[in-house]
Amino acid sequence: MTSGADLSRLSLNTATTKLLTLTEAVDGAARAGYGAVGLWRDRVQEIGADKAAKVVADAGLRVSSLCRGGFLTASDDAGIASALEDNKAAIVEAATVGTSELVFVVGGLGANPGPGEPARTSQDTAERDAGRDIVATRQRVADRIGDLAPFAAEHGVRIVLEPLHPMFAADRAVVSTLGQALDLAAPHPADVVGVVVDTYHVWWDPDLEAQVARAGAEGRIASYQVCDWLLPLAADPLLSRGYMGDGYVDFPTITRWVSATGYAGDVEVEIFNQQIWDTAGDVVIRTVAERYAALVQPYL
């Protein structure tokens, strides 16, 4: 299906082939003709960042991004210090593995009352009330980005803000739209703070075309990630991502919007999906390539 297809900008995010080691994923991607891989820190740390860099380079691939930094919403001193420390380590890792793009999932709210447990009658009402303050939580994200930006710049690494689908606003990311991510990036140089356009998270946004154009004009598109929105949602909604073409996302249209900005970087496929994880790695790598060749590459 993909014979002759140009896969030079296709990047396999290692989360898509979750059960493969970094070396196995890199080998599979290289054999299939991909141009790059996106790495998760857990797989990098198994062999060390220096060795990971060598594995990828020896295979003739690029590292399109490192996933991930972030979780910046702590309000207590210890939590803030821990977040800064972890993200500085991630910045160093990104530079070491050979990518300038470190994807950030910024973190969610502090409130976590659990279903059916009435917060108003518990001891921690005040803490929970503060934990629900999404405006203040977003300000802490902005503050932490400001703290980290100089360190990232020194290491030649870009903090890449990932707006997550609003379904994850409570527990994973209080940054929910591309426009909001760009507003957070605005105080910083474009090569220090950027954004990722992940179709799964932003396909629904009525302002998407305008914000993609803005992101491109500002030079902040650090990564274009593609996967599909499946229904019904998986029991763990994080795992509802699917192969391009299996769900509701209009890949030709969004890809044209991204391409129209002049974006010339890699197109990373990052799919969390139990059924895909249970499929043989080479089958997954081939299927991703086929769908990319049919639904994305022609519109780049």
Added chain:
Amino acid sequence: MTSGADLSRLSLNTATTKLLTLTEAVDGAARAGYGAVGLWRDRVQEIGADKAAKVVADAGLRVSSLCRGGFLTASDDAGIASALEDNKAAIVEAATVGTSELVFVVGGLGANPGPGEPARTSQDTAERDAGRDIVATRQRVADRIGDLAPFAAEHGVRIVLEPLHPMFAADRAVVSTLGQALDLAAPHPADVVGVVVDTYHVWWDPDLEAQVARAGAEGRIASYQVCDWLLPLAADPLLSRGYMGDGYVDFPTITRWVSATGYAGDVEVEIFNQQIWDTAGDVVIRTVAERYAALVQPYL
């Protein structure tokens, strides 16, 4: 808990007490001191709109809204005609039961490939591709609102656009933000097309404060609906709504934003939640009143 609390603006949406008949729900709301009820068409149709109007009026309550019209996204002639016919009937029903506010859920995309079924290899690829075109789908919503607005105006009924959480963009509503709903309403008079601010659907929106202010300035806030965002999501995400205080929504803040616009209408509580539906109606009605008195009413 609610003795002495001012419940005059509190409205019980009959979906919250799903198992009660309209008459039972109205009686329960009246006994508990609520000022209004929001009605669903299924419960209205059981006894007829005229009788429903009398039941509510006899109890000394207002009808804050009728749920619901909408589902405007069909692209074929028969689907369009059916949507217009059904919505005209709903408009007449709203006027008959004595409310000017008819809530619209606008409908989702046409594509429905189902998980794991590759759309690209099926016969209906063209149809599915069209079904994924969210830009065109939204235009059809705008067109149908234009078709219906004169009829609604003649009957003194407002088409109330409900932005739904982006989690429902594929299957229920391609209108996902308050700003987008206001853009759709903009060509029409404020008393003909309005919006509902439902905390469940919009709490996450980084632009919420500005768009609530805009909605108020434009005179388009037709309803303020409150319920909480629970995690983990229910197996059917529609049923993940909860009592105020049980989840992540910052009710004091959002209520202040709504109140600052001068909104003086009812505050409707519409909760879809199996556990709440399995609870005795009077317990639900009392709990809603308690949470409203603690978390919403003081900030109006």
